[in-house]
Amino acid sequence: MADAVQSKGTGLLVDQEADQGLGARLVYVGRLLWRDKSGLLGLIMFLTVVFSAVLAPWISPHPPLKQDLRAAKRPPMWAAKGDISHPLGTDNLGRDLLSRIIYGSRVSLTVGFFGVLIAGSLGLVIGLVSGYAGGRTDNIIMGGVNLILALPYLVFVVFIAAILGRSLINVILIFGFTDIPIFVRITRGEVLRLRESGFVESAKSIGAGRLRIIFDHILPNLLGPLITIATFEMSAMIFYEAGLGFLGLSVPPSVPSWGNMLATGRKYLTIYPWIATFPGLAIVFTGLGMNLFGDWLRDALDPRMRRMKR
């Protein structure tokens, strides 16, 4: 809201919505979403996944770990030997695939959310320091960032995961720490750009201190780009987590996760193809939702893009 106050103070009205309260802003965002149906669709898809993760115990038809060997390897309900009690069929141990997919969303979202939270908050702080301090500090930080970004990501993630061993915390830490450079780079770039901008200049000229400039003028403007990147990074982490699970390097095999389900499905690929198909579809669904929403968010939070589009 700082920019709204500021534009009032200087009398320069940059954007119409900047001059309104929070409620009016939300209405405005809602209207923007309604205008761009793909962003709305993405948000709905993502929220579907979030709700199924939260409501998993109530909406799953079966407990995700319950084995029933008599019902093992059952195809989805629309296939010839399918059965309505297992809508997407069962795996090799007779566990219900739909229930496991619903529970699996918990692992994916937890890894994505906390991974992005760690990477985003540390990246923000480091990026602010780097952009603001400049000089040697900036050089050292950017050297580290360029080093990590130059590594073949997948090889190193697999390497670290193999050393640390299978647990949810380890996976979160791996993604949380290896993803910091992305956020550092974005934050630093924005800080350098904003520092030269007119409104920071004018804040300085009326005697605003460094902290006030950071909190009132830099941080609010960083929020947009950071949230956008966070959306894409979260979907990337969900992919990578599933990939690690597929190689047997993510959460322990007893935990229902999309990656672990794919690993099982791969073993039975040619005889019971549905075991690998559905968890993969869940990953695609989540990724598609987050990317559609992220694309929309990028345009919506950047007024320049918005004007270009219409």
Added chain:
Amino acid sequence: MQRYILSRLLQSILILFGVLFIIFFMLQATGDPVSLMVSRNASPEEIEAVREEMGFNRPLIVQFGDFIAGAVVGDFGDSLRHKQPAMDLILERLPATVELATTALLMAMLIGIPLGLLGGSNPGSVWDSLARGAGLIGQTIPNFWLALILIIVFAVKLGWLPAFGRETWQFLGITLPTRSVILPAFALGLFTMGQLVRFTRSAVMEIRSEDFVRTAYSKGLSDRQIYIRHILRNAAIPLISIIGVQFGYLLSGSIYIETICSWPGLGNLLAEAIGNRDFALVQAIAFFTSLVVVTLNLLTDIAYGLADPRIRYGD
């Protein structure tokens, strides 16, 4: 230009030393690297023997010095499992990965660049929707799942393509790929295809609205001339860097596809080495792929500098 190349070269060497540092100390991060390599029920004598054999009983700094000295000449020690120098194993598997990554890149370029051009030059058309769709698909379908689905459809159901293994064809002493590469390469290249479509499309759209294109139109140049002379030329320069980065990504990111399709390349070797807890080999692969990626980035930057004078004089 020479100064530009030299400074980029020095930067790359620094990065490689950083890589060696990371690779070495990562194994120490758990406290005792030997515990990673032996099975859970190994006797104390066996553990001691491995510690002795791998030289883990020496001071850390000596080990690190040794590691660096070996790495500079490409010696990462022997693979615990194969009892062979790790680098030999890597070089043996390299051709398969190069074949896979190159095919994947070519497929991605052949589909991605034309689609991006068509989409970007006809905004709002069917081509544009196709291009946007392809860009989104590349970003949202994980390659490991795509490979599984392609196997189900094209190998199991239709029987058109082989799904597993690599077959080559010898012609005048040269090893050539066969159709066994098509399925894994397509799955591997999908993400790159999406990136190329997205990038080409937005570059073309941006350049189309530049002043020099308007000037070219007002001079009465034909569409064809404008596209070839002004738009394609300007889009090609940044495209070089995308392609360079993507080739590195393809060469180092084939672990899933190679595992799924039993493709005998580096990714497969890495998965195997991790399964066997053969960390000397894992370290060697991590360094080798880093070397490949860093070298590719360096070459890309040089090519970029050659093509665009703003870059080489800019910094």
